[in-house]
Amino acid sequence: MSTAVIDIPETVVPVATDVTFRIRRYRPEYDQEPHWEDYTVALYPTDRVLTALEKIKAELDGSLTFRRSCGHGICGSDAMRINGRNRLACKTLVKDLDISKVITVEAIKGLPLEKDLVVDMEPFFAAYRQVLPFLMPEGHEPTKERIQSAEDRARFDDTTKCILCACCTTSCPVFWTDEAYFGPAAIVAAHRFIFDSRDAGSEARLEVLNEKEGVWRCRTTFNCTDACPRGIEVTKAIQEVKRALIFKRV
Amino acid sequence: MQTHVYDVIIVGAGGAGMRAALESGTRARTAVLTKLYPTRSHTGAAQGGMCAALANVEEDNWEWHTFDTIKGGDYLVDQDAAEIMCKEAIDAVLDLEKMGLPFNRTPEGRIDQRRFGGHTRNHGEAAVRRACYAADRTGHMILQTLYQNCIKEGVEFYNEFYVLDVLLNEESGEPVAAGVVAYELATGEIHIFKAKSIIFATGGFGKVFKTTSNAHTLTGDGMGIIWRKGLPLEDMEFYQFHPTGLAGLGVLLTEGARGEGGILRNATGERFMERVAPTIKDLAPRDMVARAMVQEVREGRGAGPHKDYVYLDLTHLPKEQIEAKLPDITEFARTYLGVDPVTELVPVFPTAHYAMGGIPTDVETRVLRDNEHVVPGLFAAGECACVSVHGANRLGTNSLLDINVFGRRAGIAAAEYANMVDHVELPNDSQGQTITMVEMLRSSNGTERVAPLRKELQETMDMNAQVYRTEVTLKQALNDVHALRERYKNVSIQDKGTRYNTDLLEAIELGFLLDLAEVLVVSALERKESRGGHAREDYPHRDDVNFMRHTMASRKVNAEGEEFVSLEYKPVSMTRYEPMERKY
Amino acid sequence: MATKTPVSLTATPIGTLYRGGEGMWTWVLQRITGVSVFFFLFVHVLDTALVRVSPEAYDTVIATYKTPIVALLEVGLVGAVLYHALNGIRIILIDFWSRGPRVQKQMTWVIAAIWLVVMVPGVFFMLKHSVEALFGSTP
Amino acid sequence: MSSPLAAPRSQTRNKQRSNFELYGWLFMRISGIVLVFLVLGHLFIMNILDGGVQRINFAFVAGRWSSPFWQVWDLSMLWLAMLHGGNGMRTIINDYAERDQTRFWLKMLLYVATVFIIILGTLVIFTFDPSLG
Ligand SMILES: Cc1cc2nc3c(=O)[nH]c(=O)nc-3n(C[C@H](O)[C@H](O)[C@H](O)COP(=O)(O)OP(=O)(O)OC[C@H]3O[C@@H](n4cnc5c(N)ncnc54)[C@H](O)[C@@H]3O)c2cc1C
Ligand code: HEM
Ligand code: SF4
Ligand code: F3S
């Protein structure tokens, strides 16, 4: 009874290969301008780009600077541009990159570059704070929990997954040229509350997003959706907010 | 150097820190100092759930929850604290719901609950549904919800400020909290924060181990700072190894996976937990499951090319259930191991997970300087604290509960204390020690590098102080740690700049890790029994006669000026529950 | 092996080009075609306004439209407007059709196909006129 | 909200209640749909139907604008296309002009040019005198 018939998976022992990373370096105290530098380290196919950066910092150049914490795609610290696309270094595996070529790594675009792969996140969080990302319920506080049906809960599930990594906002061509644009991440945060059946504050949030730098700035380029490491359908969420505005206001 | 003055300073913006901030922010002038942006804190990684006897899906009560917590903690739990936590659990969950946390719902629209390891009905009869959850990202939702409410309340944050020292002053010969010293990552500047109350909520120190579910940044800074002040740390030998880490990586797969019906199997496909815990099988407490897994591997029933892991089997669960309730861990397995849990077995092995020990506090979260006295103005909550509600082994979901219940209590206690007293004068040359430490590291030409030292530390800890320990292995670990501490004196860094110098901070963090590793190992050596997460092969049984007591370790300096770890003990507080043998 | 080499040859201080997907490139094209058509329209209204000046003036300008070079430009214009219109419809579907965002990549390939299907005969007819005008209707 | 020393770039957004951007966005879609028929129809007739550009001359135009149907067609095409294109250009200027000054003047230029063309075109269609020929 207790012994089930199972297929024992076959396992191959991986080998390490040399991989070259071309990293865009900028140290404000020494460099006038950012420049590229190549580093070669031995990696296993299952290693993450974050592992490579850790290795480079440990073995080659301790001054290489980047943010990281959780190491498995949950804290949102290590958004960077790997081979021209925004990704989390800890969720990008060596085996998914073409290592016959040099792999480029650079900071995300559109936020002020501070050092190497570190950018100033304050404008990003400022936009987030402005969409009133918190529950604004109505009426008396119930003694027990508020009731919410499973369907109502599912309505905004996708956008609760956001880890505020900024992959989306800094992949958005509109944001690159117009830093005042709230950006997809802030809209995702607003969406999470606008479509929460317990919330009564959508009016105020929609008001903010109806401004010049709000949702109407989005040109549906889908870079945000492609970049989101949590698989959130960002553009879809933005469109839902646009439609909510249209059907409320027109 | 800048000086800032607040009523309450909270160090750490994880679940505990922000829950505290929400309380103290409305009562007193509060600032939160955090080395990470708040939403990067490791509370966000917690997956499975947060327990409270809501009885939304089946009969339950907080008294059963208390019993489970105490039994799960192998009777080293302070029972008065456990009672408080389990009683306040219900409001803690409801508060979060009112703040907007999107819990999963029952068909009636109530908060849904699921099973978790060690949580039982009527004192161990059968597993009970007690864990409130939001898919497998409960911690993420808690962290986000708390941060969102901090924005709502206008809590002040100092992001990427590393607290490196706590300032104590003497008042009639007793230490009193006066402030903290922080290093601003962006500029390299030192800041002094003068405060009446200080709450430490800095999280765990899993990075002393190599295989861990913990973040790179969980380096036990808060505990290390307290330690260096000569204040005690409690029960540091009790470290929890979570059974289901992705093999070789340590990335966690929540116990909720077994709560949903997942089964552990060895290389032959046998459900070995049936042998170990016939009643609740795979949902036994973590220490027991982790030991059983290590036994399977040791006895040659491990799977894989090196026979060094076992399997977590979810393949019999409906795909929809896996995708609805365990989406994130499914993705982890797919991303990092290329294994699809819906159709394949997932290789798992215990991973260093949670520090039961930490800064000793009373139930009002006030930090103890010995068995009786508190340090006025100093508070601690969350994983860095030891109340002790987890005793020798924490039950799954009780930590998210702990950070909410005691985080809240800390916020209230700290603010009320601050409203009663005046600022304490800062000690002379407050920033001196920190500046010396930073400058020494920055200017050192030593030959040692941070990364190899850290690696060697983690390797010896994994080898010698993990799930099973003996006198021999622990002595080995202690020797290694001592040698590494010597070499650390000769460490140097490559980045000599002031802005965003993560090289420097990693060196400082390594210093804390080395200190804490030593405390862990020394405490473990002296606990000659097996209890909860501390399993000594040379003393395989629990010894209530000699060791039903908390370890209180503190740093002392002997006549020759050498530092050493001095151990004292504190009685366990018992109310209603007599120690029994732990069987499930 | 672990090595470190500064790259001096490709030392571009600017970052790499962002490797966006279909969505980004269709938008870039939408923008380029939109602007081109706008400027064409500008000129086109001006030249048409010559009908108010005199028939001769108008006919002289229109004559330049009939040269092969301009005929090619004209093909470009039709291609641009057609693309812009098709992609415009795609965008509107993304906006108002709830499944739109999920199938936007497929829609990109659909409009590419329609564009080709229309342009191939279209170009043929447009150029046929110029070719005939240049070389006489029977070659 | 944020710490006293941080907040370097936090923008103050001007809070004017207006649905202008919303209407602009809607207008782009609605005019787009109408333009599909008008513009594509126009191009088809002009470039492909018997003879294409080759047959166009003063007389051809005269023939067409003697019918109110074509007058309305061309007039709405002119207005919709210019407003649609003009609004599109406004977005583009908002995106790429880096300084507020530049942005302001570019937009002024755009508005003047657009209004000029619309008026000119309208005048031409309405005051066209086929007898000139
Ligand atoms: C993968 C994983 C899954 C888990 N799942 C569960 C679960 O399902 N249920 C459960 O109950 N528990 C779970 N736990 C345990 C639980 O999540 C943690 O114990 C708890 O979140 C700790 O919260 P905290 O607030 O104490 O610390 P953290 O969230 O770790 O926060 C620490 C904070 O301190 C700050 N900090 C640290 N050092 C400094 C310094 N020197 N200066 C300034 N700031 C500093 C950091 O910036 C951070 O903000 C899990 C843990 C892990 C690792
Ligand atoms: C033929 C039918 C047309 C359709 C269906 C159409 C549709 C669209 C749509 C949907 C947009 C996107 C607006 C947005 O993203 O908010 C757009 C943008 C634009 N259109 Fe059109 N359009 C058409 C014709 C024209 C014409 C004739 C012109 C020129 C006068 C024009 C110029 C522009 C410009 C300049 C933009 C802005 C591009 C940008 O912001 O990236 N369009 N069009
Ligand atoms: S929406 Fe996705 S990409 Fe954007 S911040 Fe959130 S998690 Fe990151
Ligand atoms: S990338 Fe930008 S343009 Fe819209 S669809 Fe995403 S926000």
Ligand code: FES
């Ligand atoms: S390190 Fe946390 S998301 Fe990558």
